[in-house]
Amino acid sequence: MIYLDNSATTKPYPEVVESFRQVSEKYYGNPSSVHSFGTEAEKLLRMAKQQAASLLHVHEDEIVFTSGGTEGNNTAIKGIALAHQNRGKHIITTQIEHPSVLEACTALERLGFDVTYLPVNKQGIVSVEDVKNAITKDTILISIMHVNNELGTIQPIKEVGAIAKQHPKLFFHVDHVQGFGKVSIPLHDSGIDLCTISGHKIHGLKGTGLLYIKRNTTIFPLMHGGDQEMGYRSGTENLAGIVSLVKAIRLYFDHANTRTNHVKRLNEKLRACLSEINGLVINTPDHDYVDHILNFSLPGFKPEVVIHALGEKEIYISTKSACSSKQPDESVVLAACGLDKAITKSGLRVSLAYDNCEEDIEAFCEALKMIRNQLSEVMG
């Protein structure tokens, strides 16, 4: 099997599964309980939080464990909007965000908020000038992803952070689900107030994630109850999941440090192979992109058909975000880049992980060439 859909989800590291198993077995107490089973669990939770904080170079009380990226994004966006609406009701985001950001914003529009969805250029990158110009006295939140999930383009987060810093009344949220561990952003003193991370995109477990919330940031919680996670997130903590998440972050950082060139080489090889295929158009630009994601189109070929044919050879890639299917045919992200319908309706995404190898890329390209030729014959 060749798995090239690592932006949809990744295979958990064996060590991550092992920590999950061990914690489930040995630390089953409820961290809120006052007896020894509870206090042992609470100690472990505290340690996990300290470790996460030190890995991210932030304070311990700035880490809130969540059930994943969608919850992180919803908590950040609605949490800021609902807590600060008396200051203003304007939100700035982009047209190429993940559905959990876009839909959270649409939901807020129904509550009377005003949302600006900034366009992107042909390369899929938002303009810093546009962000600056969109800010009004009513703006309370800017939410921009660091790396786009379909294209792999890197957004100018550092620059937007600098702008956000000049407007102390507004908050800046970064959806870092696809970028985490691939492109680094120092959170401290960056102008970023909130940052979403998901476990299963970095070889952690599904149902785990964390939200960075800068000190002294008030948010309205999504869920009410026992006031766990400093009141930001009620509900019994998924301790085994939390410990496994921190393990995944640590291992992923190790990989990112030692294997960056490896993925870069895979990306170069992939680009070279794909450029040999007749009619194939690479959509990911050749600058400001992460090595892990490459988006391309085969105009005239239905992406589902290509994916199915590759699947028969046990090669797995995808069309667009697994989460978006609003318009079943067209990629919203590619459309936002102003590309032709022929391109936006035939987008395919390869997403790499550190454990992919050059042979995977060769086999994929061979298979794609063959499928392309076979389909051309059928379609005559």
Next chain:
Amino acid sequence: MNPIYLDHAATTPMDPEVTKEMLPIFEVYGNPSSIHSFGRKARQLLDQSRRIAASSIHANEKDIVFTSGGTEADNIAMIGTAHANQHKGKHIITTVIEHHATLHTAEYLEKQGFKVTYLPVEENGQIELESFKAALTDETILVSIMAVNNETGVIQPIQEIADIVKDHQAYFHTDAVQAYGLLDLNVNEISIDLLSVSSHKINGPKGIGFLYIREGVLVEALQHGGQQERKRRPGTENVAGIIGFAKAIQIAQQKREERINTYQAYKQSFVETLEQEAINFFVNGEWEKTIPSTINISFPGTNVESLLTNFDLAGIAASSGSACTAGSVEPSHVLSAMYGSENERTTNSIRFSFGLANNQDQIIEAAKRVASIVKRLVK
């Protein structure tokens, strides 16, 4: 001293069978929303689990929404129906003895302009049906009453409540987190519209639960994003967690009778041992109306803090109430509702809850340790 865990109402150890079921799933790591076969395999596993969850309460599988736990299920049930049905009225009925996931959500809804009636309970721990009936108005859109109270284990008359709500526009939500697995919950025989369940209370993994939403019930989602769970709860599904939960459900279904008998016997021996040891105690709530796994006991002449500290030193893990409030030593809001806030039971009562981590010998041993501590403290 060997620690004895008597706090299964706070959380339970994961059944080894559940772990065994989950581990291979981490290898089938596809995203259920992916269209390739690897994703579809994950989807199949998810569908299978949904059928298991649905059949456990005689529901349709499409009416099951997997959540991150009981708190999220309660929040969706209450906020979701309140917001989606406010055109019909803005009145909600609940009780003073609910879990904080319900109570704090109700308080939030009050701030949003909803009117909430918090029903009192009788000394036996149950709500009184006549006052419930009297509280229902044309404006009522939601009734949220737990099936079993987490502190006392007292079972609420949900059948009778459901029968009353049946002919009313209001939806009936029950927080079944403590009841599920031991009580027979049939959403058709008892006409329940929404029902919350948590996995880690039935020996499944933490971070998973489900909300049953009867077909046709209008609910707004709490989170927005992808198409997962028919848009009622977006976010990549926690496949392994859901499969572990489904396994725990299956085991709970198969062993329900056996567990009822075992825990009932534990409870009996626990109390009998305390009696033999000749200490002074009262059981809170009406014995016949409690579930087998939970007992709440008042020890006159003591106080919760010193009891819990000494129990813990003697290796007995019990609690003063909900784990979610256990950090505080405020008088129990549940016992205050039953006996009045001045009653000393509110500050000298302990919840013992039995389960998978126990055996008969442990129960006797635990009761003896408890008795000796109580004797020492009341001297």
